[in-house]
Amino acid sequence: MPKKKGRLEFVKMKKEGEQVAWVTAYDFPTASFVEQAGMDMILVGDSLGMVVLGYQGTIPVTMEDCISHCQAVRRGAPNTFCVGDMPFMSYQISDPDAVFNAGRFLKEADMDAVKLEGGKRVLSRIKAIVDAGILVIGHIGLTPQSSGPLGGFKAQGRDPESARFLIEDALAIQEAGAYSLLLEAVPPELTQFIAKKLDIPVYSIGAGGPCDGQLLICGDMLGLFEAFTPKFVKKYANVAEIETKAFKEYVNDVKTGQFPTDDHCYHILKDRQEEYMEMLKEYE
Numbered sequence: 220m221p222k223k224k225g226r227l228e229f230v231k232m233k234k235e236g237e238q239v240a241w242v243t244a245y246d247f248p249t250a251s252f253v254e255q256a257g258m259d260m261i262l263v264g265d266s267l268g269m270v271v272l273g274y275q276g277t278i279p280v281t282m283e284d285c286i287s288h289c290q291a292v293r294r295g296a297p298n299t300f301c302v303g304d305m306p307f308m309s310y311q312i313s314d315p316d317a318v319f320n321a322g323r324f325l326k327e328a329d330m331d332a333v334k335l336e337g338g339k340r341v342l343s344r345i346k347a348i349v350d351a352g353i354l355v356i357g358h359i360g361l362t363p364q365s366s367g368p369l370g371g372f373k374a375q376g377r378d379p380e381s382a383r384f385l386i387e388d389a390l391a392i393q394e395a396g397a398y399s400l401l402l403e404a405v406p407p408e409l410t411q412f413i414a415k416k417l418d419i420p421v422y423s424i425g426a427g428g429p430c431d432g433q434l435l436i437c438g439d440m441l442g443l444f445e446a447f448t449p450k451f452v453k454k455y456a457n458v459a460e461i462e463t464k465a466f467k468e469y470v471n472d473v474k475t476g477q478f479p480t481d482d483h484c485y486h487i488l489k490d491r492q493e494e495y496m497e498m499l500k501e502y503e
């Protein structure tokens with residue numbers, strides 16, 4: 220049984236230069252495979268809206284969706300550090316609202332930490348949640364909940380002005396008490412600079428290698444999410460192809476009578492066969 224890592228292990232891993240591997244998961248079987256693979260951390264991302272619920276983006280995802288998927292993931296990965304992702308409008312309204320919703324991830328779904336998107340504009344939320352005794356991971360760069368104002372799913376921090384904003388955001392997030400920071404879709408030079416500058420671990424999704432660990436969306440790396448594949452994704456499998464092939468074979472087997480065979484059937488108790496047939500005859 221692997222030992223569940225916590226904040227202190229992640230700080231130690233940063234100091235010792237050991238990379239953290241993490242991935243998103245949204246359901247029981249995936250979470251259990253992820254844990255068996257020895258992953259350091261799981262994010263139950265609001266990307267579940269796109270990857271498993273079929274929405275165009277993350278905006279429609281509700282607290283109830285997140286809690287239910289976090290619960291399934293926790294059942295599948297009881298010994299892995301799990302982060303619940305705060306969905307749109309679960310923290311935007313007020314600090315008390317943010318604390319209440321962050322608390323639900325711990326109380327109802329046994330998550331170890333929460334993640335929320337945004338820099339300076341959400342600082343009071345981060346502070347309030349941290350003050351309530353909850354671990355927070357910040358998330359800046361391409362923040363999917365703000366893809367509208369950001370002009371779509373686009374890389375961020377590619378010019379000096381926007382990079383300066385991100386550096387200021389990163390420093391402020393650390394100051395507010397976040398235990399780590401996720402950078403999404405920014406240039407590796409900026410990632411490296413921020414990872415060196417901050418004491419807290421800095422992780423990348425599509426933000427290059429030079430930092431403290433890597434996150435990928437399971438639907439992207441497994442080849443399950445077909446709508447689009449970002450440039451930064453490495454595909455480790457093509458599960459969509461495997462599933463479609465299996466479903467096609469099943470359709471064919473059913474239509475041609477190749478499934479089920481005798482091997483797939485439950486049989487009448489051996490010592491009751493005659494009696495059984497007599498009983499059926501009564502209804503002929």
Ligand code: KIV
Pocket residue numbers: 243262263264265266267304363401403424434436
């Ligand atoms: O919801 C999610 O999976 C995320 C990642 C894009 C970082 O927030």
